[in-house]
Amino acid sequence: MTSAPSYSPTASPTASSAGSARPTPNGTAVVVGGNRIPFAKAGGAYAGASNLDMLTSTIDGLAARFGLAGARLDEVRAGAVLAHSRDFNLAREAVLGSSLDATTPAVTLQRACATSIEAAWDVANKVTLGQIEVGVAAGVDSTSDAPIVVSERLRRVLLRLGRARSVPEKLKLLGQLRPADLAPVAPNVNEPRTHLSMGEHQALTNLQWQVTREAQDAVALASHHHLAQAWQDGLFDDLVTPYRGLTRDAALRPETTAEALAGLRTVFGNDQPNPTMTAGNSTPLSDGAAAVLIASPEWAAQRQLPALARIVDAEAAAVDFVRGEDGLLMGGAFAVPRLLARQGLGLDDIDLVEIHEAFAGVVVATTTAWADEAFAAERLGLPALGTLDPARLNVAGSSLAAGHPFAATGARIVATLATLLARRRAADPEREAPFRGVISVCAAGGQAVAMLLEA
Amino acid sequence: MSGETLDGGAFDGGSTAGAPTRVDHLAALPATGPLYAGALARAGRAMVATASVGEGLPDRALRVADVHLDRARLDAYCRLIGETAGEAAPPGFVHVTLFPLQLALMGRADFPLPMLGMVHVANRVEQLRAVRTDDALVATTWARDLVGRPVGSGDRLGTQVELVTEARVGRPDGELVWQGVSTYLAKGVQLPDLALLDRPERPAFSPPVPTGGWTTAKLTSREYATVSGDRNPIHTHALAARAFGFRGTIAHGMDTAARALAALGPLRGEAFTWTAEFAAPVPVPGRVALRLERAEDLDVTAGGVRPGWSMTAWDPRRGALHLRSALALA
CATH class of the missing domain: 3.10.129.10 (Hotdog Thioesterase)
Known part of the structure; x- marks a missing residue:
């Protein structure tokens, strides 16, 4: 018995070409633009918002900015660091709640604080290979709406209770519980193998690299002043959509001074004789989300959208902080020199450098390592990058002033740097050499991701 | 018998x-x-x-x-x-x-x-x-x-x-x-x-730069007592600890040594000599600082030195040494 299937293909609106087209690697992925919500402080304006709420709004904002409502994109790739188990499919759920076409596929990923720069790297690679034409890389984190879990003992007893068959068996299991087992457990982001917080780790790195309080406070001061200037100049008109009454990053203190920063008490490394780390030179716990749109130049041109900057290359590094070989957040001291060496570039070829300010000490120690001949020779087997001109560093501020919702930071930086490079290109269209920018984002577990953009 | x-x-x-x-x-x-x-x-x-x-x-x-x-x-x-x-x-x-x-x-x-x-x-x-x-x-x-x-x-x-x-x-x-x-x-x-x-011999101890550490807690000591079977009351009951001359409950020595070794992870291999010398008792609750360090000349056996790792644990507040430990690879 034969009966032909009776479905009739209906024309569905698709933003990209038919999925059956053969991949044609063209070697180019560009940043079309970005969108984020202003970053809030923990317990602040977004205290009632979940990761899914913030990510969905941010993707919606991106869709609104680039006319993508109802469009099917080839991929949305996003993640969160402090993830609820219910959000196992966070990126896909965000797509389904957004104005994008419901047939847009999505991937949820996590690489600690390098989550969304990793996502951008992945999307760019797929575009470069011609497998996809356009994708979104995004990240979100909430420290206000973080998961609270039950104690390990209670969890194990509950799991065994579910498997227990008889009432006496169940009673026996319940009898093992003590009052203390019932207390909820808040998340912490201490390193599981060293039991030290990131701040305590950075305090050790600061000792190793002799990072002074003054140097850290100078980084913090510059971050606030640069970010304030960038807001004033309207840089974020193209990059940020207000959310829940917040129109600007909540951690930003435009009026802060060196004296004010110098007056803060130290919060990390207080076991050391001369602690240097304060709430001023460490990032605040934050809530927020950021997304970046990456496509082939052809896709952008077809939709008359900009191609801000090309994603040229990226490199990851990881260090063995567990045995104290390198500081936890020093991956950028390896990733960036390796990336530039592969591309045959020196620090002088780079117009803008973005180092994620997890702590001001990360910026100081990383740039110190870049200039250290012995470190370069012994650890990298490469010539030292040399001394970085501070005028090229984090010119529109970074995480100390903006805040740092862990997984969102990479996408914030990729979109911001691409915009800055595009503006430099627009201001100097005749320059022969490309305007280049390099990003370094450190992450938990001793990792870091570096990325090279050019316009 | x-x-x-x-x-x-x-x-x-x-x-x-x-x-x-x-x-x-x-x-x-x-x-x-x-x-x-x-x-x-x-x-x-x-x-x-x-x-x-x-x-x-x-x-x-x-x-x-x-x-x-x-x-x-x-x-x-x-x-x-x-x-x-x-x-x-x-x-x-x-x-x-x-x-x-x-x-x-x-x-x-x-x-x-x-x-x-x-x-x-x-x-x-x-x-x-x-x-x-x-x-x-x-x-x-x-x-x-x-x-x-x-x-x-x-x-x-x-x-x-x-x-x-x-x-x-x-x-x-x-x-x-x-x-x-x-x-x-x-x-x-x-x-x-x-x-x-x-x-x-008790060489003077000055705390090095830590590579990690942990906190001690009564609940954790009770769990170690359960899992190890070492139910010596000085680890779980303050009164008992005081009766035996301690200021309060103290951590199990083998708990401290095992945590220090765990930090080393798989680098210890399957065959080794693992030594631990316990100095000042580890107060519970409290904090412990740890330093792991590669060593080329561990003197753990009569006749010859071997490479491996040293593990030192101390009290980061008072600077008192708790543990000197070594893992010499076979």
Whole structure:
């Protein structure tokens, strides 16, 4: 018995070409633009918002900015660091709640604080290979709406209770519980193998690299002043959509001074004789989300959208902080020199450098390592990058002033740097050499991701 | 119980030297609770009566055959200590599994030192290969080297003893896979006619830069007591700890040493010598700082240095040394 299937293909609106087209690697992925919500402080304006709420709004904002409502994109790739188990499919759920076409596929990923720069790297690679034409890389984190879990003992007893068959068996299991087992457990982001917080780790790195309080406070001061200037100049008109009454990053203190920063008490490394780390030179716990749109130049041109900057290359590094070989957040001291060496570039070829300010000490120690001949020779087997001109560093501020919702930071930086490079290109269209920018984002577990953009 | 001669053949340059000539076989590893209860009762009697300790070590080794590592307990131990729970047990888990043999020996009426109140001052493990959950072990424990030694910096004296535990696979003369030597000190106990050790050297300690650490907590100590069977009340009850001269509850020494080793992770390999010297007790609750450091010249065996790792733990607030440990690769 034969009966032909009776479905009739209906024309569905698709933003990209038919999925059956053969991949044609063209070697180019560009940043079309970005969108984020202003970053809030923990317990602040977004205290009632979940990761899914913030990510969905941010993707919606991106869709609104680039006319993508109802469009099917080839991929949305996003993640969160402090993830609820219910959000196992966070990126896909965000797509389904957004104005994008419901047939847009999505991937949820996590690489600690390098989550969304990793996502951008992945999307760019797929575009470069011609497998996809356009994708979104995004990240979100909430420290206000973080998961609270039950104690390990209670969890194990509950799991065994579910498997227990008889009432006496169940009673026996319940009898093992003590009052203390019932207390909820808040998340912490201490390193599981060293039991030290990131701040305590950075305090050790600061000792190793002799990072002074003054140097850290100078980084913090510059971050606030640069970010304030960038807001004033309207840089974020193209990059940020207000959310829940917040129109600007909540951690930003435009009026802060060196004296004010110098007056803060130290919060990390207080076991050391001369602690240097304060709430001023460490990032605040934050809530927020950021997304970046990456496509082939052809896709952008077809939709008359900009191609801000090309994603040229990226490199990851990881260090063995567990045995104290390198500081936890020093991956950028390896990733960036390796990336530039592969591309045959020196620090002088780079117009803008973005180092994620997890702590001001990360910026100081990383740039110190870049200039250290012995470190370069012994650890990298490469010539030292040399001394970085501070005028090229984090010119529109970074995480100390903006805040740092862990997984969102990479996408914030990729979109911001691409915009800055595009503006430099627009201001100097005749320059022969490309305007280049390099990003370094450190992450938990001793990792870091570096990325090279050019316009 | 039938006695038999302890067979030699230990690998550590004849570690059966001074070992007992007779072996008592136990049907199974004894439960630790009754052993502690008995010791508490004896300690109570000793407080009201003059201690009537014996002289010399019992001429007995205790042996138990067909010992299997307990899977569920190994999982719980690994989770607590920070090890990966696999088929191969961390060396500290073999120690806690076989620890009841030590207790049974120290709990015997003819053991010359009081079990409670003894301080674990050092531990040494020779592991020839990792002990696995499917190994059937024959474990033997005996005591050796009863000596007097100075205690603290004054002129107090105490008595020290080593408890040797070895684990062989399959048969009493099977493949030796693990050997532990635990050194205990009974402060204030003096026995006649003992050789006297020199005062141990105590090099000044200045805290290095840590690579990690952990916090101690009463709940964690109780969990370690449960999983290790080491229910010495100085680890779980402040009153008991004070009765034995401590300011409050203190962490299990082997808990501290095992956490330091766990931080090293898989770099320790399967075969090694693991040593631990316990200095100031670790207060509970409190914080512990740890430094792991690669070392090329670890002097853990007579005749020659070996590469490996040193592990140092201390109190980050007071700067007091808790643990000097080493892992020398085989």
